[in-house]
Amino acid sequence: MELLASLGDGFAVALTWQNLGLALMGCFLGTIMGALPGLGPSNGVAILIPLAFTLGLGATPSLILLTSVYYGAMYGGRISSILLNIPGDEPAMMTCLDGYPMARNGRAGEALALSGVASFVGAFFATWGLVLLAPQLVKVALLFGPAEYFALFALAFMTLGGVSSTNQAKSAFAAALGLGLAMVGVDTQTGVPRFTFGEVHLYDGIDFLVAIVGLFALSEVFIFLEHRGTDKDASTAPKLDIGRITPSWKVLKSCTPTMIRTTILGFIAGVLPGAGASLGSFISYSMEKKLVDRDNTFGTGDPRGVAAPEAGNNAAAGGALVPMLALGVPGSGTTAVLLAVLLSLNITPGPLLFTQNPDVVWGLIAALFIGNFMLLAMNIPMVGLFVRVLMVPPRILMPIVAMVSFVGIYGISGSSFDLMVMIAFGVAGWLLRKLDVPLVPVILGTLLGNAMEVNMRRAVTIADGDYSVLFGSWLTLALWAVAIVGFVLPIFVGGVVKARMRGAAEREAAITD
Amino acid sequence: MSDRIFGGIGLMLSLLYIWRATLIPDSFMSDAVGPRAFPYGIAAVMALASIWFLIKPDPEPEWPRLGRLAEIGFAALVMIAYAQLLPELGFVISTAFAAAYLTWRLGSSPLQSVLIGVGTSLGIYAIFHLVLGLSLARGPLGF
Numbered sequence: 001m002e003l004l005a006s007l008g009d010g011f012a013v014a015l016t017w018q019n020l021g022l023a024l025m026g027c028f029l030g031t032i033m034g035a036l037p038g039l040g041p042s043n044g045v046a047i048l049i050p051l052a053f054t055l056g057l058g059a060t061p062s063l064i065l066l067t068s069v070y071y072g073a074m075y076g077g078r079i080s081s082i083l084l085n086i087p088g089d090e091p092a093m094m095t096c097l098d099g100y101p102m103a104r105n106g107r108a109g110e111a112l113a114l115s116g117v118a119s120f121v122g123a124f125f126a127t128w129g130l131v132l133l134a135p136q137l138v139k140v141a142l143l144f145g146p147a148e149y150f151a152l153f154a155l156a157f158m159t160l161g162g163v164s165s166t167n168q169a170k171s172a173f174a175a176a177l178g179l180g181l182a183m184v185g186v187d188t189q190t191g192v193p194r195f196t197f198g199e200v201h202l203y204d205g206i207d208f209l210v211a212i213v214g215l216f217a218l219s220e221v222f223i224f225l226e227h228r229g230t231d232k233d234a235s236t237a238p239k240l241d242i243g244r245i246t247p248s249w250k251v252l253k254s255c256t257p258t259m260i261r262t263t264i265l266g267f268i269a270g271v272l273p274g275a276g277a278s279l280g281s282f283i284s285y286s287m288e289k290k291l292v293d294r295d296n297t298f299g300t301g302d303p304r305g306v307a308a309p310e311a312g313n314n315a316a317a318g319g320a321l322v323p324m325l326a327l328g329v330p331g332s333g334t335t336a337v338l339l340a341v342l343l344s345l346n347i348t349p350g351p352l353l354f355t356q357n358p359d360v361v362w363g364l365i366a367a368l369f370i371g372n373f374m375l376l377a378m379n380i381p382m383v384g385l386f387v388r389v390l391m392v393p394p395r396i397l398m399p400i401v402a403m404v405s406f407v408g409i410y411g412i413s414g415s416s417f418d419l420m421v422m423i424a425f426g427v428a429g430w431l432l433r434k435l436d437v438p439l440v441p442v443i444l445g446t447l448l449g450n451a452m453e454v455n456m457r458r459a460v461t462i463a464d465g466d467y468s469v470l471f472g473s474w475l476t477l478a479l480w481a482v483a484i485v486g487f488v489l490p491i492f493v494g495g496v497v498k499a500r501m502r503g504a505a506e507r508e509a510a511i512t513d
Numbered sequence: 514m515s516d517r518i519f520g521g522i523g524l525m526l527s528l529l530y531i532w533r534a535t536l537i538p539d540s541f542m543s544d545a546v547g548p549r550a551f552p553y554g555i556a557a558v559m560a561l562a563s564i565w566f567l568i569k570p571d572p573e574p575e576w577p578r579l580g581r582l583a584e585i586g587f588a589a590l591v592m593i594a595y596a597q598l599l600p601e602l603g604f605v606i607s608t609a610f611a612a613a614y615l616t617w618r619l620g621s622s623p624l625q626s627v628l629i630g631v632g633t634s635l636g637i638y639a640i641f642h643l644v645l646g647l648s649l650a651r652g653p654l655g656f
Binding site: 169172173177179194195224225228396408410434460461 | 515516518519523530532533534537538539540543544546547548550551553555556558559561562563565566569571574575576577580581584585588589592593595596597599600608611612615616617619620621624626630633634637638641645646647648650
């Protein structure tokens with residue numbers, strides 16, 4: 001009952017004209033960004049953070065805007081998967097497998113509508129999962145002291161590569177790079193400058209927003225420059241007719257059990273550290289294929305093959321918010337970016353957030369519910385509009401992305417220095433992507449580096465300089481154990497999982513071509 | 514090979530990081546750990562990862578040909594010039610140039626590029642400055 005009362009308060013916060021308008025705008029922009037190949041949820045949110053910031057929006061309105069973008073991008077990713085066989089973002093990769101064949105069979109509109117419904121089911125029930133699970137996790141988190149937090153941060157970094165990672169050394173390198181960058185600036189505890197090279201601009205540290213926008217958005221522009229005119233160029237894909245845009249009851253009914261199962265599975269994958277939405281959609285699809293694919297129709301345009309990954313990845317998106325809000329430790333790239341939003345608004349996520357800023361948490365959750373209904377309403381009848389947006393070629397789109405990034409960063413500080421740092425991050429991001437070094441640990445490192453160090457130093461200082469306190473309680477030991485398993489396991493199974501994800505996508509492409 | 518070079522650079526980077534960390538001065542107020550310990554730990558992780566790249570490199574990534582590499586370099590240079598000229602020329606003029614360059618390099622024809630550049634610049638100016646009230650860099654002409 002207490003939960004429902006809090007949720008009611010949340011709706012009171014979210015149901016103002018301004019917040020509803022922001023949610024609507026966020027859902028709309030998010031769907032567009034998710035749909036456009038090359039602009040995933042992380043990019044979408046990253047570009048908009050500085051804007052929300054410079055517009056002077058309060059904490060709750062900014063969060064509502066940006067999480068709507070997040071949910072919207074998760075919905076939008078499927079559009080280009082189905083129509084162009086190009087996933088709009090990584091989690092939408094599995095949707096290509098049955099979505100594109102369905103579109104080739106003249107059922108594009110039906111596939112879009114069905115996947116819209118599946119997205120809604122996944123996201124809606126995952127938001128309920130968030131409501132129920134996050135407060136429970138908060139109770140556990142309240143037992144955490146500085147040593148436990150240090151171990152938790154270590155766990156976040158070590159599991160971030162995830163089960164689909166191919167090279168854990170590269171994840172580790174990326175995390176160290178991010179943490180190293182976070183050290184730049186005046187040390188908060190002793191007041192001495194570190195790694196500033198006498199540059200006054202660096203005394204405040206490197207703004208993580210600058211790093212995020214550079215690494216994600218600008219590096220994407222460079223990738224497009226590199227691939228222009230080659231067969232990786234997204235603008236040359238054939239166009240398709242849409243057909244009817246409502247799913248029949250029969251199809252919906254046959255997909256219902258699939259959606260329910262994959263929602264649960266996706267939500268769990270989202271909550272677990274290091275899994276995230278990509279894995280959520282992957283295991284959802286694989287499980288459904290094993291369970292219900294009796295006539296071998298998966299991969300040839302089976303509606304259930306469209307519903308499964310979409311419900312799975314949207315449920316995972318909701319699930320990923322649980323550790324981010326309750327512990328302050330994000331489990332995926334986009335939630336890391338959302339954490340940046342919170343930090344730049346001076347809100348520290350974690351257990352105290354629920355007691356100190358209940359209006360923020362519950363307002364946000366209420367906004368997620370509202371945004372979901374908006375997205376469903378938007379995505380069924382207006383899907384034609386989003387399809388038209390897809391026709392905007394990258395040669396027009398990417399300059400806009402670059403320029404909006406510059407506007408946002410310049411808006412925060414008004415200094416050319418930050419722009420230069422952002423360009424440097426853009427080039428570095430391109431290089432790291434070429435070398436297959438994941439960018440998310442870099443971001444997470446710059447975000448959490450200072451908090452991680454502060455907790456480590458606090459724990460050791462309380463114990464009078466005794467470092468063994470970092471392994472001193474059963475809770476820290478448990479966290480370390482999970483961290484080590486999470487780091488070592490992918491070395492043995494990671495290649496297999498990733499190869500299967502890629503393999504499934506490629507086999508499919510070979511059949512449809 | 515790329516991974517080996519990367520590992521070498523990473524190793525140098527971590528050594529450089531350790532060296533810079535030793536130069537962090539002590540402060541009159543200090544805790545039991547001090548400002549250097551955590552950076553040492555980070556550099557150690559980075560060094561270990563880099564050594565791993567040296568021993569066991571991944572297969573070679575697909576590097577673009579020299580022309581494309583120059584393409585990316587020039588785009589970065591244009592962005593740097595943009596960052597420097599933004600406070601001098603103002604938002605509308607510098608953005609029009611930068612956007613026109615980028616869209617030209619991404620495959621628009623020269624005439625289209627000029628139109629897209631100007632359109633992008635004016636569109637962003639209208640939405641972000643006139644509608645949303647964001648302060649953009651002001652040039653000599655007042656916009």
